[in-house]
Amino acid sequence: MSGYSAEVKVAETIAYKMVSLPRRIIKETQRLLQEPVPGISAVPDDSNARYFHVIVTGPDDSPFEGGLFRLELFLPEDYPMSAPKVRFVTKIYHPNIDRLGRICLDILKDKWSPALQIRTVLLSIQALLSAPNPDDPLANDVAELWKVDEAEAIRNAKEWTRRYAMDN
Amino acid sequence: MFLLDFFWSLWESITHILTFSRNPQNNKLSIHVKSNTGSSVDVDLDPQWDIGTLKEAIAPKIGLPADDMEIILAGKSLDDSTTIAECDLGEQSVLHAVKSHGQRQRRSRPLNQIMSDLVEENDATLTTVSEVPENQDSVQPPVADSEEKQQKNAHFYVYCSVCMTKSTGNPATPLKPKEGKLRVRCFSCKSGAIQLDSDPASWSDVLEPARVSGDCQEQGCSDGPVAWAEFFFKCAEHVPKSENESAAVPLYLIRANSRSTPCLACMDVLDTVVVFSCAHTICLDCFNDYMTSKIRERKFVLDDNVGYSLPCPVGCEGSLITEIHHFRLLAPNLYNLYQQFATEDFVLKSGGVLCPHPNCGMGIYPDDDCNTVRCTCGYVFCKRCLQGNHIGDCDNAVDILTGLSPSYTIDPSRAAQSKWDEASHRSIRAGTKPCPKCRTATERAGGCMHMVCTRCDFEWCWVCQTSWTRSCMGSHWFG
Ligand SMILES: [Zn+2]
Ligand SMILES: [Zn+2]
Ligand SMILES: [Zn+2]
Ligand SMILES: [Zn+2]
Ligand SMILES: [Zn+2]
Ligand SMILES: [Zn+2]
Ligand SMILES: [Zn+2]
Ligand SMILES: [Zn+2]
Numbered sequence: 001m002s003g004y005s006a007e008v009k010v011a012e013t014i015a016y017k018m019v020s021l022p023r024r025i026i027k028e029t030q031r032l033l034q035e036p037v038p039g040i041s042a043v044p045d046d047s048n049a050r051y052f053h054v055i056v057t058g059p060d061d062s063p064f065e066g067g068l069f070r071l072e073l074f075l076p077e078d079y080p081m082s083a084p085k086v087r088f089v090t091k092i093y094h095p096n097i098d099r100l101g102r103i104c105l106d107i108l109k110d111k112w113s114p115a116l117q118i119r120t121v122l123l124s125i126q127a128l129l130s131a132p133n134p135d136d137p138l139a140n141d142v143a144e145l146w147k148v149d150e151a152e153a154i155r156n157a158k159e160w161t162r163r164y165a166m167d168n
Numbered sequence: 169m170f171l172l173d174f175f176w177s178l179w180e181s182i183t184h185i186l187t188f189s190r191n192p193q194n195n196k197l198s199i200h201v202k203s204n205t206g207s208s209v210d211v212d213l214d215p216q217w218d219i220g221t222l223k224e225a226i227a228p229k230i231g232l233p234a235d236d237m238e239i240i241l242a243g244k245s246l247d248d249s250t251t252i253a254e255c256d257l258g259e260q261s262v263l264h265a266v267k268s269h270g271q272r273q274r275r276s277r278p279l280n281q282i283m284s285d286l287v288e289e290n291d292a293t294l295t296t297v298s299e300v301p302e303n304q305d306s307v308q309p310p311v312a313d314s315e316e317k318q319q320k321n322a323h324f325y326v327y328c329s330v331c332m333t334k335s336t337g338n339p340a341t342p343l344k345p346k347e348g349k350l351r352v353r354c355f356s357c358k359s360g361a362i363q364l365d366s367d368p369a370s371w372s373d374v375l376e377p378a379r380v381s382g383d384c385q386e387q388g389c390s391d392g393p394v395a396w397a398e399f400f401f402k403c404a405e406h407v408p409k410s411e412n413e414s415a416a417v418p419l420y421l422i423r424a425n426s427r428s429t430p431c432l433a434c435m436d437v438l439d440t441v442v443v444f445s446c447a448h449t450i451c452l453d454c455f456n457d458y459m460t461s462k463i464r465e466r467k468f469v470l471d472d473n474v475g476y477s478l479p480c481p482v483g484c485e486g487s488l489i490t491e492i493h494h495f496r497l498l499a500p501n502l503y504n505l506y507q508q509f510a511t512e513d514f515v516l517k518s519g520g521v522l523c524p525h526p527n528c529g530m531g532i533y534p535d536d537d538c539n540t541v542r543c544t545c546g547y548v549f550c551k552r553c554l555q556g557n558h559i560g561d562c563d564n565a566v567d568i569l570t571g572l573s574p575s576y577t578i579d580p581s582r583a584a585q586s587k588w589d590e591a592s593h594r595s596i597r598a599g600t601k602p603c604p605k606c607r608t609a610t611e612r613a614g615g616c617m618h619m620v621c622t623r624c625d626f627e628w629c630w631v632c633q634t635s636w637t638r639s640c641m642g643s644h645w646f647g
Contacts, residue, residue: 023435027435078460081457081458082461110620115432115481
């Protein structure tokens, strides 16, 4: 993880790769790099400006506190008419995230609107870490346990955070 | 402040036209002048002429002294000092010459300019129109500059069936709206020789007939001095072939971006934008992207009053587009898809079924008491499960002809229709299953097995291909 200091250099290298990109993506990227959302870093890939390497810091007072979670975010061809595709790369024990890292979040599906941005998506994901929602119509084993024995579920989440999100 | 700005830009555009029209190549306009007694004169006009000069020129032909004559355009009597250039006439426009009623009308602002205020102001604040100061001369004309002035002149956009239905070459290219002009005629006799009693005060006044009254000076009009006005739009981009050519349809969500609102999708500030009733603003290119992605996802809404339409991209309550001609801007091949989906959804909503046979898709209203439907294409199918005609109940159907379980042929039934463009073909083949209820090809997005049919809203399970249950959530909610 190269950290924030490398971002300026990255911004320079991608600057001219972005020429063929829609202006909206360029603007969003510049803003993400210049005014990052606290606790979130999102950096476009060197070879593909539609692919972002994202790191979300586990929110304080959540079972994910102290963890650094890597995600990948991809802007499809018809972005912003369709939603970005986002997935957790780091394993995480969370009732709204499946074992492949896919996130069930309404704004990534039917509630997506072109007025939303990468920034809003990342903020929503951060919020989802602060407030897991096992009552959302998903009932995989994590969500089940979260409802039946929340203390046990939170212990698991902390254990996974320690094991997978702090090793670096 | 707004009004002052308005006059400055108005003055700029007038000065611009005048400058422009000094070019001798461009300056003749052929128009028709009709009198209310039935005679009609064709004149070639110099845009620098004023209305007084025009009156002198046509007086002998019309048989009405210039002093007794009024020239009416778009519901307004034109002042003698108004120049032809200021009238914003198109080639082959019609002016009406009528006998004056005695006292001269005060000079009033041309209709297109009044309406450009309405476009910019929202309907509730329209009272400013009547507060317009009378003497425009007190505003010092600033120096006119550059080309963008000409764009400010385009206040209305229309769908023109003459210009926009010609094959434009590539059927995958979106269409551009045409510039339009607002005109008015008598609601009763359809003559343009009507003088309005008041200006239209809102878009509703323009879009619905008989809301603004006027004095119709057409001889023999039954309504005469107590007539109702009817507004209509003309395409400004082609020369009309005849006077009775059908009107252009106003695409009234499309406006000049006078407030420099950034597009909600691309964030750029563009000259021409689509403004929804909720005030959300999107540029024309993004509007086309929006329509395109929604038609591909089959996410249009079939509304009983409006038709097959879309809300604003954010999905605001009550923001449905009420003039479906806005969708004529879709690339022609997608517009065909729009019409196909609209028809199919209408058939389904009104109790019909679509023939599931490959390359057919015919809409059929089956008998209430019989499950077997015979399509004109020859295919016989079960109206309940849309599988081939079968004996036994739908879940354990055995095909009458083959004795096998009928396997579903969703893909060909819709995708093979020649109307589908390449991109849809690809996405359809990538991973679709039919909705268990209405058989619409449905693509799986993301990892969820929980499917919601885009057509009938049926919630179903990708794995079980039946309705979505708690047990589906428990055992295979994700892939
Ligand atoms: Zn036209
Ligand atoms: Zn009349
Ligand atoms: Zn845009
Ligand atoms: Zn809206
Ligand atoms: Zn058929
Ligand atoms: Zn059946
Ligand atoms: Zn369905
Ligand atoms: Zn299932």
